[in-house]
Amino acid sequence: MLLEVRDLSVEFRTRDGIARAVNGVGFGVDAGETLAVLGESGSGKSVTAQAVMGILDTPPARISAGEVLFRGRDLLTLPEERRRGIRGAEMAMIFQDALSSLNPVLSVGAQLGEMFTVHRGMSRKRARAKAIELMDRVGIPAAEDRAGDYPHQFSGGMRQRVMIAMALALEPALIIADEPTTALDVTVQAQIMDLLAELRRELDTALILITHDLGVVADAADRIAVMYAGRIVETAPVRALYKAPAHPYTRGLLDSVPRLDRKGRELYAIKGLPPNPLRVPSGCAFHPRCPVARDICRTDEPPLFDAGEGRHSACHFWRETLDG
Amino acid sequence: MPEPQRTCPAGAVVATLEKPPAHLGDGASTARKPRGLWSDAWHDLRRNPVFVVSALVILFLLAIAAWPSLIASRNPLSCDLALAQEGARPGHPFGFNGQGCDVYTRTVHGARTSVVVGVLATLGVAVTGSVLGALAGFFGGAWDAVLSRIGDVFFGIPVVLGGLVLLSVVSGSTVWPVIGFMVLLGWPQISRIARGSVITVKQNDYVQAARALGASPARILLRHILPNAVAPVIVVATIALGTFIALEATLSYLGVGLKPPTVSWGIDISDASPYIRNSPHMLLWPAGALAVTVLAFIMLGDAVRDALDPKLR
Numbered sequence: 001m002l003l004e005v006r007d008l009s010v011e012f013r014t015r016d017g018i019a020r021a022v023n024g025v026g027f028g029v030d031a032g033e034t035l036a037v038l039g040e041s042g043s044g045k046s047v048t049a050q051a052v053m054g055i056l057d058t059p060p061a062r063i064s065a066g067e068v069l070f071r072g073r074d075l076l077t078l079p080e081e082r083r084r085g086i087r088g089a090e091m092a093m094i095f096q097d098a099l100s101s102l103n104p105v106l107s108v109g110a111q112l113g114e115m116f117t118v119h120r121g122m123s124r125k126r127a128r129a130k131a132i133e134l135m136d137r138v139g140i141p142a143a144e145d146r147a148g149d150y151p152h153q154f155s156g157g158m159r160q161r162v163m164i165a166m167a168l169a170l171e172p173a174l175i176i177a178d179e180p181t182t183a184l185d186v187t188v189q190a191q192i193m194d195l196l197a198e199l200r201r202e203l204d205t206a207l208i209l210i211t212h213d214l215g216v217v218a219d220a221a222d223r224i225a226v227m228y229a230g231r232i233v234e235t236a237p238v239r240a241l242y243k244a245p246a247h248p249y250t251r252g253l254l255d256s257v258p259r260l261d262r263k264g265r266e267l268y269a270i271k272g273l274p275p276n277p278l279r280v281p282s283g284c285a286f287h288p289r290c291p292v293a294r295d296i297c298r299t300d301e302p303p304l305f306d307a308g309e310g311r312h313s314a315c316h317f318w319r320e321t322l323d324g
Numbered sequence: 325m326p327e328p329q330r331t332c333p334a335g336a337v338v339a340t341l342e343k344p345p346a347h348l349g350d351g352a353s354t355a356r357k358p359r360g361l362w363s364d365a366w367h368d369l370r371r372n373p374v375f376v377v378s379a380l381v382i383l384f385l386l387a388i389a390a391w392p393s394l395i396a397s398r399n400p401l402s403c404d405l406a407l408a409q410e411g412a413r414p415g416h417p418f419g420f421n422g423q424g425c426d427v428y429t430r431t432v433h434g435a436r437t438s439v440v441v442g443v444l445a446t447l448g449v450a451v452t453g454s455v456l457g458a459l460a461g462f463f464g465g466a467w468d469a470v471l472s473r474i475g476d477v478f479f480g481i482p483v484v485l486g487g488l489v490l491l492s493v494v495s496g497s498t499v500w501p502v503i504g505f506m507v508l509l510g511w512p513q514i515s516r517i518a519r520g521s522v523i524t525v526k527q528n529d530y531v532q533a534a535r536a537l538g539a540s541p542a543r544i545l546l547r548h549i550l551p552n553a554v555a556p557v558i559v560v561a562t563i564a565l566g567t568f569i570a571l572e573a574t575l576s577y578l579g580v581g582l583k584p585p586t587v588s589w590g591i592d593i594s595d596a597s598p599y600i601r602n603s604p605h606m607l608l609w610p611a612g613a614l615a616v617t618v619l620a621f622i623m624l625g626d627a628v629r630d631a632l633d634p635k636l637r
Binding site: 053055084085086087088089092093095097100101102103104105106114115118119163166167 | 362528529530532533534535536537538539540543547548551552
């Protein structure tokens with residue numbers, strides 16, 4: 001297994017108390033595999049990604065427990081200098097908003113070239129040539145002419161291509177993409193996802209795709225982990241999860257996607273709001289919003305039950321949910 | 325590894341396109357020449373009349389500071405008491421001061437002192453303030469607390485009172501004690517701005533992205549944060565340059581700044597003030613030169629701020 005996260009917990013100290021943003025999360029990613037981490041805002045999916053990358057701001061954040069095993073080494077106990085060498089070279093990250101993720105005062109070619117000068121010790125001239133080669137590879141037209149341009153001179157889709165080029169520059173084994181297409185319009189989204197899939201296949205890179213967009217997930221992922229209130233509530237292969245979810249929250253998410261065969265009918269919405277991370281409900285965190293909740297859900301936190309066929313569900317009533 | 329699915333099992337709506345030509349609908353303006361923040365600012369500045377006027381005044385000032393004898397060939401220290409307080413006459417367009425020195429020559433030669441004090445004090449303040457402010461903003465925590473409190477102490481000292489106390493104990497007539505005093509009291513202003521600016525820039529996604537791609541703290545600070553945080557410092561420093569020139573005149577006027585035989589507008593203003601009713605020309609010329617110089621730097625600072633503030637674009 002390329003990456004294995006075990007029992008990861010992250011808390012934030014705030015004035016109002018300790019917010020447990022991530023609570024005992026565990027998952028694994030094989031080489032070349034795509035894992036989608038699905039969840040709404042505040043579910044802890046981005047914090048998990050930042051903890052794995054090692055770019056959480058500490059303080060206010062604190063990793064209170066867990067292990068992040070990457071190629072067998074626990075990243076959390078590695079000295080910062082060693083981790084820095086891994087970031088960018090062995091694991092890289094793509095961010096949501098490419099405009100704000102690129103330095104406005106450096107030309108795109110210079111920023112791409114930096115990957116090679118910093119990690120590979122290349123000369124500026126060679127790094128620039130590599131940068132142009134990369135821009136070409138991610139489908140930026142007239143790469144040679146545009147290498148001297150600044151980020152604000154590119155369109156949203158082109159900027160995200162630059163970000164992808166930066167992440168893939170050193171051919172890392174793992175890429176974490178945090179909502180890579182959320183800031184783009186739908187047609188460009190599809191182009192970017194296709195590009196990502198194509199390059200990933202070529203380089204056999206594993207991908208952790210963080211998103212709240214079920215459409216993106218269906219197309220790109222091998223497996224899905226659904227997060228709610230800082231916990232993983234269900235993991236399953238994509239097909240199985242879409243066919244029959246084993247957790248009421250996943251079911252609610254799938255039911256709230258607009259469908260052509262239900263045209264004209266009112267769209268389903270999960271009632272209530274996501275919990276405040278400072279006051280996560282007792283027992284199963286989803287029980288106040290859950291249509292199948294019973295007394296046990298208020299008192300006992302469900303473990304991740306093995307539901308067979310590579311799926312796991314943190315619901316006391318996963319069997320009923322699975323049967324519909 | 326299974327092939328990525330093309331169908332959407334739960335009926336999710338996904339737009340999947342046949343691979344479209346990359347150059348369609350996703351191109352950016354290629355007609356315009358690429359410009360960064362600085363060249364963009366320079367492009368704006370050249371069209372701003374306020375900048376052009378103040379820059380010309382400052383260039384002229386720098387020229388006469390470097391080569392005063394170009395337009396005033398007399399010795400500013402050769403005076404004739406017989407001509408004391410005389411008005412303008414051919415060859416002496418500004419008249420004579422209380423010691424019988426040529427006011428025109430002294431006003432021209434006084435520019436050098438003002439420029440040297442203004443520029444060196446500003447450089448000292450900008451470098452000290454930026455370094456300390458950037459460190460405080462970048463590292464935060466105890467560093468920040470200690471540096472900010474030390475800055476507050478110096479920030480709280482009234483400039484004129486501090487000058488009277490500190491500078492009255494130094495002897496000699498060089499410019500260094502005055503410059504040192506200005507840096508000592510001036511750095512907190514720049515350091516506060518640099519700190520705030522670094523904290524703002526630090527939170528940008530591209531700093532996070534640089535970390536995620538393996539950049540070291542030094543590289544992040546020097547290459548990604550400072551170039552984006554330096555604009556407000558430049559603006560404030562430009563305006564401060566004018567106020568340092570005025571402060572030098574103030575301190576010299578009070579007798580704790582520069583001392584004769586240094587030629588300085590502040591000294592001349594001080595010497596002339598008792599005679600303002602009888603011989604106003606002795607005061608007006610050095611005071612006018614001072615006012616124009618300070619104004620030019622403040623206007624320049626304003627223009628630079630307008631050009632560097634991306635929100636105004």
